[in-house]
Amino acid sequence: MGINPEDVEYLSLAKEAKIGFMESSEIINKGVKIEEVKTTFAHGYGKGFNQLFPEINIMEGGACSGCVSNLYLTLKQLKDRGTLKKLPNITLIIGKDEKRYETSEKVLFIGNCTMAASVNLFLPGCPILPSELIQLLENLVKTKLRN
Structure with a gap:
């Protein structure tokens, strides 16, 4: 998405609470490869x-x-x-x-x-x-x- 996960507060909180991951190396991908479907999103803020x-x-x-x-x-x-x-x-x-x-x-x-x-x-x-x-x-x- 082109968004740094560390900039998304609830993802940081989930990682701190050990209920989620932010590092791609910690995530198991069972579908299509991310590189094949990756899209950069425009930020609608600031x-x-x-x-x-x-x-x-x-x-x-x-x-x-x-x-x-x-x-x-x-x-x-x-x-x-x-x-x-x-x-x-x-x-x-x-x-x-x-x-x-x-x-x-x-x-x-x-x-x-x-x-x-x-x-x-x-x-x-x-x-x-x-x-x-x-x-x-x-x-x-x-x-x-x-x-």
């Missing part, structure tokens, strides 16, 4: 989010795959509907890396691990629910259109 969704500023720092995938699904759905470009000037913060949370704009903190840094809007969840994020962002659009 700078990738801002490239995929230039209509909105997204700061990601150490978010779990649950929140990252749900944020991606939400933004894709809003982009397809044409709603994303109507959002007010806002920054979305996702992940537990608090040093990334320096901004003076209107900010929406997404997920329970951003709660400590939350100073503006906050959407709880672990992981966040796409339906709740869609509702919150659509309400921001409605509020913007009324003002």
Whole structure:
């Protein structure tokens, strides 16, 4: 997939708990050879989010795959509907890396691990629910259109 397993937090935790492996030499492959089917995946987070969704500023720092995938699904759905470009000037913060949370704009903190840094809007969840994020962002659009 082109992803370093050590960069995936739950895989590291599984290895530490001795319930999984990360080294290819420790894995028994009984099917098609990996080299024959290997595909490099694009990362849909960090700078990738801002490239995929230039209509909105997204700061990601150490978010779990649950929140990252749900944020991606939400933004894709809003982009397809044409709603994303109507959002007010806002920054979305996702992940537990608090040093990334320096901004003076209107900010929406997404997920329970951003709660400590939350100073503006906050959407709880672990992981966040796409339906709740869609509702919150659509309400921001409605509020913007009324003002």
